[in-house]
Amino acid sequence: MKQITTLDRMKAPVMARNWASELMGFLQTQWKAVVVFVPFFWLLVFFLAPFFIILKISLAESLIASPPFSPLFEWAEDGVMSIRIIFDNYSYLWEDELYLNTYLSSLKISTISTVICLLLGYPMAYAIVRSPPTTKNILLMMVILPFWTSFLLRVYAWMGLLADQGLVNDFLIWAGFIETPVRLMYSHFAVYVGIVYTYVPFMILPLYANMEKLDMELHEAAADLGSKPTTTFFTITLPLTWPGIVAGSLLVFIPATGEFVIPDLLGGGNVLMIGRVLFNEFHANHDWPVASAVAIALLILLVVPMMLYQRVQAKETESD
Amino acid sequence: MSSQDEFEDQPWLDPDAVPFISIRGVTKKFGDFVAVDSVDLDIYQGELFCLLGGSGCGKTTLLRMLAGFETPSSGSIFIDGVEMSNVPPYERPVNMMFQSYALFPHMNVEKNVAYGLKRDGVPKEEINLRVAEMLSMVELTDFSQRKPHQLSGGQRQRVALARALIKRPKVLLLDEPLAALDKRLREQTQFELMNIQEKLGVTFVVVTHDQEEAMTLSTRIAVMDAGEFEQIGSPTEIYEYPDSRMVADFIGSINMFEGRVTQNSSDHISVSGSEEDIEFFVDYGMSIKDGNKVWVAVRPEKMRLSKEPPTAKKANQIKGMVQDIGYLGDISIYRIKLASDRVIDVTVPNQIRPKDGKHVAYWEDEVYLDWDAASAIVLTR
Numbered sequence: 001m002k003q004i005t006t007l008d009r010m011k012a013p014v015m016a017r018n019w020a021s022e023l024m025g026f027l028q029t030q031w032k033a034v035v036v037f038v039p040f041f042w043l044l045v046f047f048l049a050p051f052f053i054i055l056k057i058s059l060a061e062s063l064i065a066s067p068p069f070s071p072l073f074e075w076a077e078d079g080v081m082s083i084r085i086i087f088d089n090y091s092y093l094w095e096d097e098l099y100l101n102t103y104l105s106s107l108k109i110s111t112i113s114t115v116i117c118l119l120l121g122y123p124m125a126y127a128i129v130r131s132p133p134t135t136k137n138i139l140l141m142m143v144i145l146p147f148w149t150s151f152l153l154r155v156y157a158w159m160g161l162l163a164d165q166g167l168v169n170d171f172l173i174w175a176g177f178i179e180t181p182v183r184l185m186y187s188h189f190a191v192y193v194g195i196v197y198t199y200v201p202f203m204i205l206p207l208y209a210n211m212e213k214l215d216m217e218l219h220e221a222a223a224d225l226g227s228k229p230t231t232t233f234f235t236i237t238l239p240l241t242w243p244g245i246v247a248g249s250l251l252v253f254i255p256a257t258g259e260f261v262i263p264d265l266l267g268g269g270n271v272l273m274i275g276r277v278l279f280n281e282f283h284a285n286h287d288w289p290v291a292s293a294v295a296i297a298l299l300i301l302l303v304v305p306m307m308l309y310q311r312v313q314a315k316e317t318e319s320d
Numbered sequence: 321m322s323s324q325d326e327f328e329d330q331p332w333l334d335p336d337a338v339p340f341i342s343i344r345g346v347t348k349k350f351g352d353f354v355a356v357d358s359v360d361l362d363i364y365q366g367e368l369f370c371l372l373g374g375s376g377c378g379k380t381t382l383l384r385m386l387a388g389f390e391t392p393s394s395g396s397i398f399i400d401g402v403e404m405s406n407v408p409p410y411e412r413p414v415n416m417m418f419q420s421y422a423l424f425p426h427m428n429v430e431k432n433v434a435y436g437l438k439r440d441g442v443p444k445e446e447i448n449l450r451v452a453e454m455l456s457m458v459e460l461t462d463f464s465q466r467k468p469h470q471l472s473g474g475q476r477q478r479v480a481l482a483r484a485l486i487k488r489p490k491v492l493l494l495d496e497p498l499a500a501l502d503k504r505l506r507e508q509t510q511f512e513l514m515n516i517q518e519k520l521g522v523t524f525v526v527v528t529h530d531q532e533e534a535m536t537l538s539t540r541i542a543v544m545d546a547g548e549f550e551q552i553g554s555p556t557e558i559y560e561y562p563d564s565r566m567v568a569d570f571i572g573s574i575n576m577f578e579g580r581v582t583q584n585s586s587d588h589i590s591v592s593g594s595e596e597d598i599e600f601f602v603d604y605g606m607s608i609k610d611g612n613k614v615w616v617a618v619r620p621e622k623m624r625l626s627k628e629p630p631t632a633k634k635a636n637q638i639k640g641m642v643q644d645i646g647y648l649g650d651i652s653i654y655r656i657k658l659a660s661d662r663v664i665d666v667t668v669p670n671q672i673r674p675k676d677g678k679h680v681a682y683w684e685d686e687v688y689l690d691w692d693a694a695s696a697i698v699l700t701r
Binding site: 215217218220221222223224225226227228231235236239240 | 387388389408409410411414415416418420422423424425426435436439440483484487
């Protein structure tokens with residue numbers, strides 16, 4: 001017995017070393033797989049799983065219980081599993097005009113906001129790229145600076161600015177443009193100001209990254225071949241910065257469509273946006289299945305056009 | 321022989337010729353830095369003119385002013401008689417080939433080449449015809465549907481050339497046209513460029529830092545340094561008769577000796593070396609006073625190397641010791657250490673295949689160098 005234990009004791013470090021070196025060997029050859037798999041697994045668990053839970057709830061029935069919805073699978077008494085799928089929540093979304101109008105209103109607000117962000121962000125990104133290196137860093141810093149403060153706090157600050165007795169109205173009265181305060185808060189205007197203010201950095205940064213790669217000599221080459229500045233913009237600059245425009249627009253459009261805080265705080269009841277409806281379904285109505293259906297429908301509304309676009313893009317690059 | 325025939329290849333010698341490009345007192349400043357310092361230059365129709373110089377000498381700035389990407393701080397540029405100050409790049413009768421080629425990455429070869437014609441509103445059929453013609457000239461017909469990133473360096477260079485020539489410009493500006501190509505391709509392309517220039521009769525203005533390239537290509541070379549022209553002349557003039565140490569040093573290699581003039585007459589100059597024990601005898605006269613400091617330059621290939629002392633000759637010779645031999649195949653470079661400890665280069669053509677590695681001289685051998693009175697150059701600056 002004693003002999004065996006000594007032998008084991010001698011063996012143990014050797015085995016540990018083998019195990020460690022095997023792991024190192026595995027990492028050395030398979031590091032790409034590891035690097036991809038870990039974040040992928042993370043996304044799978046924390047993105048896909050909640051999605052399926054929401055999908056499941058959206059197919060259930062609302063109950064006054066805890067949890068407040070009917071189970072999807074049920075074991076019948078004789079050991080047979082029964083599955084109950086209810087599409088009522090989705091048809092309800094279609095039947096009640098409120099939802100359709102809210103979707104359309106959300107899409108309209110996020111589309112217009114994206115266009116404004118693009119019109120503001122494109123020249124800004126271009127100017128930043130063309131400025132000297134030191135100025136460039138300062139300007140980029142200033143674009144990122146708002147992220148250092150809480151998003152919520154910044155929206156509250158806008159409430160202060162846009163209020164009847166707020167800074168903007170005070171200034172306009174002081175300057176003599178108006179005599180009585182103008183209603184700025186709780187309007188579409190306030191929501192646009194909030195969304196554009198919040199999301200314009202998401203437009204500028206991908207555009208900046210894209211334009212940084214743009215070879216300014218191409219503009220000279222175009223001018224040399226007889227192209228006026230506006231023609232150069234449409235034939236050279238715009239096509240080459242298109243990927244940046246798409247990336248920036250998606251980064252603005254997608255979160256803006258589902259935005260809740262800005263329409264809730266700046267728009268009040270006057271601005272219909274899907275984020276608010278979703279929130280109300282969950283909390284005020286306590287109707288989790290309908291709320292889940294609203295969320296899933298929004299997802300489909302956003303993802304399907306994007307997938308179509310990607311397929312077109314892929315085909316174009318293939319034909320190159 | 322009419323005057324026109326007489327000067328056909330050398331229009332700059334014809335007093336009646338009208339220059340095609342006229343640069344008058346042009347200065348370009350970037351802040352405090354003077355890139356181009358009040359230069360004057362005439363370039364004639366059909367010339368292949370090279371601006372040659374090291375980096376930062378102002379050659380590219382001058383070219384960019386011709387293209388219209390930079391405006392002169394003072395002075396004026398005339399192209400075909402028109403003052404160019406207020407003419408934007410897109411209205412100038414010049415086209416440029418960029419060093420980086422600046423091909424549009426999102427367009428295929430055909431569209432890159434057609435770009436200039438489309439901007440001018442040329443009818444579609446004519447565009448197609450001219451593009452096809454141009455692509456066949458640069459031998460890229462089979463690649464018309466490729467994007468720039470699918471081409472080799474040499475092919476991209478030819479697309480850039482085709483794109484710059486398609487509008488039949490009066491002047492083609494080329495910024496280091498061959499710098500990005502490997503040696504073999506560069507040599508081949510040099511001759512292609514010359515053929516195209518001759519065929520189309522376009523005036524070429526080439527910027528280069530490569531003296532060999534400038535020598536092969538050009539009708540005339542302007543050697544630039546610190547924003548000014550050091551010398552303007554044909555390749556032979558620049559090489560055989562440089563008029564400053566800077567030019568002599570920049571073009572090819574050269575052995576330079578400091579000395580003082582001992583005798584100066586209408587048909588020769590005698591110079592006595594300051595550092596080395598050499599008596600120079602140069603077979604042309606210059607207006608220099610006796611006793612003045614000058615430099616005598618002799619190119620390595622113009623020196624003869626032998627192990628026997630030259631007979632009955634006192635001037636234009638010196639003794640030295642072989643320090644190093646560089647065998648380059650066609651020639652060998654001998655590095656000769658003189659009594660003054662200076663090392664000079666002599667090149668010897670390997671006319672006969674060295675048997676068993678047998679060279680004219682060996683390491684540590686004592687050798688004699690001599691040269692003809694017609695081979696040395698006297699420089700005063």
